[in-house]
Amino acid sequence: MSEALLSYQSPGRVNLIGDHTDYTGGLVLPMAIDRYTTIRGTRTTSVVRLRSQNEPEPVEFELPNSSPEEVTPSWGRYVAGVAAEMQNRAQGFDGEISCTIPIGAGLSSSAALEVATALALGDTSTPDERAKLCQRAEFRAVGVPCGIMDQLTVASGIRDHALLIDCHELTVSPVQLPNDVKIVVRFVAERKLASSSYGERVVQCAAAEKIIGPLRLAKLQSLASITDKTVFRRARHVVSENQRVRDFATMLHTGDLKSAGKLMIESHNSLDRDFETSTPQMNSAVAAATSQPGVFGARMTGGGFGGCIVILADATAKVDGWQVRAVAGASQLD
Ligand code: GLA
Numbered sequence: 001m002s003e004a005l006l007s008y009q010s011p012g013r014v015n016l017i018g019d020h021t022d023y024t025g026g027l028v029l030p031m032a033i034d035r036y037t038t039i040r041g042t043r044t045t046s047v048v049r050l051r052s053q054n055e056p057e058p059v060e061f062e063l064p065n066s067s068p069e070e071v072t073p074s075w076g077r078y079v080a081g082v083a084a085e086m087q088n089r090a091q092g093f094d095g096e097i098s099c100t101i102p103i104g105a106g107l108s109s110s111a112a113l114e115v116a117t118a119l120a121l122g123d124t125s126t127p128d129e130r131a132k133l134c135q136r137a138e139f140r141a142v143g144v145p146c147g148i149m150d151q152l153t154v155a156s157g158i159r160d161h162a163l164l165i166d167c168h169e170l171t172v173s174p175v176q177l178p179n180d181v182k183i184v185v186r187f188v189a190e191r192k193l194a195s196s197s198y199g200e201r202v203v204q205c206a207a208a209e210k211i212i213g214p215l216r217l218a219k220l221q222s223l224a225s226i227t228d229k230t231v232f233r234r235a236r237h238v239v240s241e242n243q244r245v246r247d248f249a250t251m252l253h254t255g256d257l258k259s260a261g262k263l264m265i266e267s268h269n270s271l272d273r274d275f276e277t278s279t280p281q282m283n284s285a286v287a288a289a290t291s292q293p294g295v296f297g298a299r300m301t302g303g304g305f306g307g308c309i310v311i312l313a314d315a316t317a318k319v320d321g322w323q324v325r326a327v328a329g330a331s332q333l334d
Contacts, residue, residue, distance in 0.1 A: 032157020041095015106307025261296025
């Protein structure tokens with residue numbers, strides 16, 4: 001008798017607004033998108049063996065595995081990190097990964113791999129717990145001190161909705177996307193220096209919090225006591241971005257797409273000037289997109305230093321790029 005084929009799928013995500021706010025417990029407004037990482041295979045007793053259509057070398061290790069950072073090839077560290085965090089709950093799996101999320105484009109292909117892996121290894125926890133486990137796995141296996149946005153979005157996406165996430169409370173509030181808009185993602189350039197510069201931003205935000213307390217509670221007026229100019233600008237981005245997320249959610253709700261688009265541009269400028277995570281190419285891409293008829297706004301999306309821009313446009317507008325739809329979070333496929 002042949003073994004049952006198991007298959008699990010996780011979407012990628014695009015963030016509409018609220019970048020570099022999650023690791024200080026701020027607000028974000030992403031959505032899971034109709035691009036997927038899928039893992040198909042069969043249960044094994046204690047070995048994890050995975051091949052990927054995007055990678056020349058497969059990954060194979062025994063369970064339990066407590067040194068995910070040593071696994072080769074390096075893409076396998078995400079897989080092993082999840083297995084390590086699951087400890088003795090992880091069940092073996094022999095399978096193949098296919099992926100329609102562009103890798104290194106800032107659309108959370110790694111979070112999708114982590115969350116799909118957790119499901120394949122038999123995780124039965126809630127989407128919140130799964131997201132937290134995968135966030136820890138990423139830090140443990142590849143050393144990126146990421147926030148919770150990516151894993152939580154791909155684990156708990158809701159069809160036709162963006163997610164207003166409070167990254168301190170870990171509450172997810174669905175925000176219905178208006179029918180008369182389209183969301184387009186345009187790839188600009190592969191991300192460079194992303195993890196070291198990301199870690200530096202995390203440290204700078206922590207430095208600001210040492211002086212004025214949690215940035216998620218801070219007002220722009222309270223930033224005056226930060227004397228280091230760089231730390232001041234990082235904090236100004238985070239505090240103003242949290243407010244933009246609140247306002248953007250309201251504008252989507254009321255259908256004020258013009259104002260929503262303006263906020264996206266303000267967010268982009270803040271990421272460029274204060275947070276310095278944009279690039280000249282991304283700035284040109286945003287300028288080009290926003291000059292097209294029917295475009296309400298555009299901004300860099302995700303960690304930055306390359307990757308994609310996201311564009312909010314009238315449903316009838318002609319916009320180059322990939323139109324994406326908001327979809328449900330990771331799940332087992334029938
Ligand atoms: C990366 C991280 C997220 C988040 C974004 C920026 O995608 O994984 O946690 O910090 O950057 O918003």
